[in-house]
Amino acid sequence: MPTKEDIAAFLKAEFPQNKVTVEAVGGRGATVVHPVGMAELRPGGTVSGPVLMTTADVALYVAILGEIGMVPLAVTTSLNINFMRKPSADRDIVGVCKLLKLGKTLAVGEVSLYSRGDDQMVAHVTGTYAIPPRR
Amino acid sequence: MPTKEDIAAFLKAEFPQNKVTVEAVGGRGATVVHPVGMAELRPGGTVSGPVLMTTADVALYVAILGEIGMVPLAVTTSLNINFMRKPSADRDIVGVCKLLKLGKTLAVGEVSLYSRGDDQMVAHVTGTYAIPPRR
């Protein structure tokens, strides 16, 4: 199974515009980080919703890659997010993913999102990925 | 109530990094467009999921602003997206929002997302916004 470094290299090659980095992967889960700078903020001094959704989407993808190997064509089929607390404007966003199901064609996982260093969850995501058939 | 131009000016001032433009607003709805270029694509030649989620989030926000005026602190509380077809890599994303409920503290709406010029929906979003109390 791929290491954290393998996946980081894969993301860099396949998704050059991606800002999210991989902190940990394995055991049917992953932890990723989205840096927060001016581009991630919105009025009221908080992190924009799409940054949180992006972080969760990548966390799910990384957790799946960690289990099944590099599958560039796995695609999100649904994502549900509940925003619960205002993230800090000056802390990165950490996404912790746990896969709930890893079938042959469908994976389901949940992602807890935090402002780094704060253990109050800022948002919670459930998402599904379709896994393309293996040759 | 604000015009399309008022809302465009407001978004430019408050969300300088926003790429989404307003095509129409009013009648409890809005139509917005996200340009698609290299930064919006992902492997397989399709538009990334976060671009679709961002477009839907802005469409909801614009539809709400069109009804209640400029409220910078309205925030998304939940968003659910189903991805249904692969968007074209060479067409902009159009989001058409219809508000389903506009209460004093909560708005609910749905957004249909298309590749411009194609009437097959690429994704469908339902989202809720919390509206801050008026002074």
Added chain:
Amino acid sequence: MPTKEDIAAFLKAEFPQNKVTVEAVGGRGATVVHPVGMAELRPGGTVSGPVLMTTADVALYVAILGEIGMVPLAVTTSLNINFMRKPSADRDIVGVCKLLKLGKTLAVGEVSLYSRGDDQMVAHVTGTYAIPPRR
């Protein structure tokens, strides 16, 4: 393709405990009705959430059967509901489903739920069904 009567007979045979009746089916949609009596009410004089979810689930199923014929093993894979207004305690619940995607293995649809005779939507559902492979 099956008629409304075919589907009603199928539901009666396969789901004997089902209370939902079919009002219309076809054109990638369906309209169904859940009767409201004492068993469907909850404190505050309103219809319980599970009644609304059941109605939406059946509406989706009927709309799919209307397109692909009788498939007893089609199963719901996800359902998202937003409750928007308090349904009337003395009116039946009407569910109007529109399919958004009908693929070989997955169908996506939305359902608008009403208290009969009132055109204000009480809840909105998006759901997905997995369709078993045909022999």
Added chain:
Amino acid sequence: MPTKEDIAAFLKAEFPQNKVTVEAVGGRGATVVHPVGMAELRPGGTVSGPVLMTTADVALYVAILGEIGMVPLAVTTSLNINFMRKPSADRDIVGVCKLLKLGKTLAVGEVSLYSRGDDQMVAHVTGTYAIPPRR
């Protein structure tokens, strides 16, 4: 704060048609059980989706009551469910709820659903409840 017995008595009085029983409550969570008999089954020998949704809805409600006391008018505002595995036809459904946020006006929680005695999750729910203002 109310005990398990207080909540069971409250549910019996307020929701006489409710079949779900309370196994545990407290610590921002709850465990509830829905008995499975003929009325809960559907073709293919599995538990119907609405039974799972009902169990999750009650689990969330019980977890909230366990924290804020008896509030009959708390209402579900949204619920998202992913169905992951076929529940056993001959085992009760167990719902384990964990509250993710408990604000003054809104609570968010997740519920993991199991066939009793099997540690593979059959479905996962995220839901929100609106809490009425206290006098």
